[in-house]
Amino acid sequence: MELSFTQGRWNYERWGGFDPVPSNNAKPPGVELWAVFDVPHYQVDASWKNLTHALSGLFCASINFLESSTSYSAPQWGFHSASGNLRYGTLPREAVCTENLTPWLKLLPCRDKAGISALMDRPSIYKGFYHSQRLHLTGKGFDSDGVDSGIVLQQTLTVVLQPNEKRTPVTSLETKFQPSWSLTSIFGRKVSGSCVLAKSSTVYLQLDRDLVAELKNLQKHNEIAVAENVNYEGLRSGYGFQLSVEPDKVLEEVNGSHGTSPSLLYVFSVEKHSESEPFDLGLTWKIPVAWSCQQAPLHASRFLMGSGNERGAIAISFESTRLSEWLLHSDAIDSCELPVKIFQVVPWYIKVYYHTLQVYVDEQQQAISDVVDKIHVSPSEDKVSPGMMEMILKFPCRMKSAVATLEFDKGFLHIDEYPPDANQGFDIPSAVISYPDFYSSTQFGDDKSLEALPILAKFQENNSVVSYTEVLLVPLTTPDFSMPYNVITITCTIFALYFGSLLNVLRRRVGEEERFLKSKDAKKGGPISQFLSKLSAKLTGRPLETPQSPTSTSSSFISSKLILKVVLVAGIAIVWHFYLE
């Protein structure tokens, strides 16, 4: 089971998309929850509901909204290669706050009182660009036969922070130094010793491959004279930057296939620091370096097309980051193919027409059968289940850009299905894009160190590169909630008119009435005029007299009389209004 709370977007262009960190820890905004159940098939949904309620109570979040069958789906192979017992649901609009972080911290042995978690100063964490807390539970007795049945809990907090930076007027000629940082300047706290209960407490600092390469280049440039010394020794001591704490260990990535320099990992153990000598790692740059993080093979982004409240289209565009060209064998580049797995859940009120799938590669439309390798679609069912699409596309490696579009109609919701802020629009959760041929594993150094460092084992896991697309906002037709009064009035009027006329039709017998009226007309004017004359007689005190107006002029006569009376009443009202105020 995995639960993640995220605020902000992972910037795949700037922060990379290939390393283990982004592909494991970058999550869509809001809440994402998936779980694999080891129960019989018919119990899966029930246990999912239990799980959502339990988690919702635990984390003070509205995860219980995932309970309804319209909000979760059961991917077959698109999300994880797990069996059919997987359930997946997201809440893109869930706001993440300290009230979600506190229960998460409670699960730690020392909370945020000691050890590294003491760094978790709430304001500085929530000030960052990106913040994602993750909870990963694995049942040990899940696949083995339950000899040591236990549960492994992994808690991850991923934060992207901006070092405090003094504003300097930038001229276009001057190049900026990248900001230097230290733990105190970022978090505002220091680590004083490890948590007593913790087996190990370590801080890692990884230098990206590109950064290492860039530093090496610069070093070469500057130290041509001492060219013999240019090896990793120089880097280990830190060329171009200075660390305030001497690292305990420097690990180097082991990789044969990639043609670039390996990334470096500095290991700092917190255990030897104490209250008197707090651990405060800092990094000061000495030279300006510009580098970029390693990108996923394709940069995927998703957007909406069309306007209006009737229909639209979802488009997922892929831009090649040129990674695949050097990652894959360069000799076979013409024939090679790049598989991309797309998993997308769409709420039912976005009625996607899956047959309108169109794929453009390099601005040429492709036949679906050429591009789509495997597809599994479960269409949405109104108010029952969301639509889900799992698809593997095969793009040529040479491709520069590709777009897949799907058209949809916007549905109508029942009045009580609208959320409180319906006018904002409705979210389509992020699509999950994964690249089955690429693995985000990083092998670090010698094997014997691995036992002591669990995070390296995590890095070495062969997970395929995953990225999430943006959440989309679809404006739907919304009724005017601010005017229930108008609705009530108009409904009542319509009902009154309807029932009134219906009663009239049912009650009246026209022929008989006409006969009755004729006989009456001979004597008196009619029911209304009679009533009016009675009224006037009462008002004036004169005895009742039968009006003898001829029927041909009666209409205008009575109307003028009526108008006279209306004017009289209006006059009385005005006078009343005046003298009583």
Add this chain to the structure above:
Amino acid sequence: MAETEAPRPRQRPIVRLGIFLISHSFSFSVVCCTAGVLALLLLPILAKNTYISENALMPGSANPMLSNQDVLEANRFVKDLIALNSKPRGSGIESQRLIAQYMKDLGAEVNYHKFHPQITQFHPLQFFSSPDSGTVERNISCSFHGVNTVGITRAPRGDGKEAIVLVTPYNSQKIKQAEALSLGTAYSVFSLLSRVTWLAKDIIWLVSDSQHGEYAAVSAWLRDYHIPMFTRLHTVNAETCPDINYLYDVRDNSVTGRKIYDGFKRAGTMAAALVIKVVDRSETFDDNLNIYAEASNGQMPNLDLINIVNYLAVHRQGFRVKVEKLWSLLDSKWLKNLGELFESVGQVVSSINPQWKFGIPAADYTEGIATLASSLYNQALGVPTGPHGAFRDYQVDAITLELSPRASVDKIIRQNDFLLRGGRLIEGVILSVNNLLEKFHQSFFLYLLTSPGKFVSVGVYMIAFALLVAPLPMVAASLYADAINLNSSQNNEKTVADEPGTALRSLKWVNAAKKVFVVHLWGSVVSLLPYFICQIPNRSPTVSFIIWFLLSVLSFFIMFLILASPFSHAKESQLHLREWAILKSVTMSATFIGLCLMSVINFSTAELGGLLLVPMCLMAQPMRRDIRVGSLSTLSRLAYNLVFCLIGFPPVTFVLLKGAFEGFNSINVGDFWCWVESLWAWSSATYLYIGMVHLPCWVLCIHILFHHC
């Protein structure tokens, strides 16, 4: 005869009321029409003060963060931009590069957007259809393209679902001081927004290349944002146009590591858009702010957007806010008199009961009427008043803010102050829109402005129109009833058998309807004709107008010859005495339906059209009868009819209006064609209205006027 003598069963009151109204249709129509015009004139008095209806907006609740530092940077940017003018070569490309460089230094994502302005073409079936990408012209020369520069600042903690758009149009070929200032204002805000942490929505800054018109650039960008074409041939353009290649070559040499992305960047659903323009008008008193809001077909942005801008500009930054008004109306004598009259009425009313607020000062009244007239006119025209109109086509609320500084902006201190205030205003507006959780929906969409702080909502201004239009069905019914009664009495006198009489009676109604239908058909043919005239190469507006006119007349006669034959029989029959009355009643019904339909689509058009059509329709009488009677009243009615029919003819109306506002010297026959061309270029419903409702009604009135009876 015995049955008719018997007392009729009494009808229900509503029916009796109807009969009463029909029988008094003349006085009723006079009262209603006067009341309608009076209600229209009363609108400035009935206008309410604007208020901010959405609580989430909270304008001005935060202190502006825009500092002098930002302004200094913006100043440097302005200077660099203007310095480009002195450079000899390729100023357009240079300026876009410079802007992109500045945006990139702020940490924004930058991309260029190349576009070809769409050539306006008349597509008869494209009215009311959603804007589509259309067919891209294949043979576009390289000189005829523009390059927009787009910078996007991602909200640091937002989820990127929504975006706010800033637009600054500028002419990339020759950058004027004022345009550079508008870019500087936007830059100062953008540089602030790239640092702040409170953003919840992404900010898109579109620097639109207005060398082919401000609107074209913005609408091209919006089209590519919303309805992209995936099969477009980028490469062909890039190969043939050296300029664009240059743009992308230089990109790679840039110092700051990140490249400029050559695709199309997007950022979520747009919440609102602000178009910022600075004009150098050298105001004497104060810094001015003009708000333009009318989009195509009289659509308006949500009133809250205007309210925020107005509130912040007046109460925080000390701008003088203005809405466009018809200046010629300000000096008119009769309006002043009317205003004074209303003022004195208001005084009388308030002396009776001080709680009754009625009446405003006469000067305010004239201003209100002038603004109202301009508001009505712009809405009725259906042509957007600025680049913000392009956003409305995609249901995005947008307005144009036209800032004009007080003195000339050469003095550096003045310029700094101006930049600071303009920037703070825009910052405040963006902050408010950023606060908004939902899209704009709380306030009015249907309103007329009488001043920046006053508005007339739909519930009030509908009354004027309803009063104006109400006599039409009444008079139509009464005319029809009279004609039928007359006929039946004739029939009775002549003791003709009942059977043919009723048959002819119904037939006559059908004949009149047929005639009206044919004329309306002709109207639609006339409105389709420009499509064919446009195919003629090398035509001047005058020639096209004359061709159009001649073709219309020709088609009218053809239609008359083909379709007039069936109802010529009816004329020959004996029952033609009151035929014109039935024709008039059918015409009125058709006009009524047309006006009511139009009021749903574009209220202002219907209102102005109603002012022209309703008196014309009501008064139309055969000329011969009037001459035959020859009394003073009938002759005056005849003169009135002739005048109204002359005014009602669309070209004449146009010439008169144009003459009234711009003087009669510059009027050319071709102007009308140009005007009509602009109408259908903007796919304005007013064009359809003129072709399908106004012109047929006018023809029918003329027909009634010259009817032989």
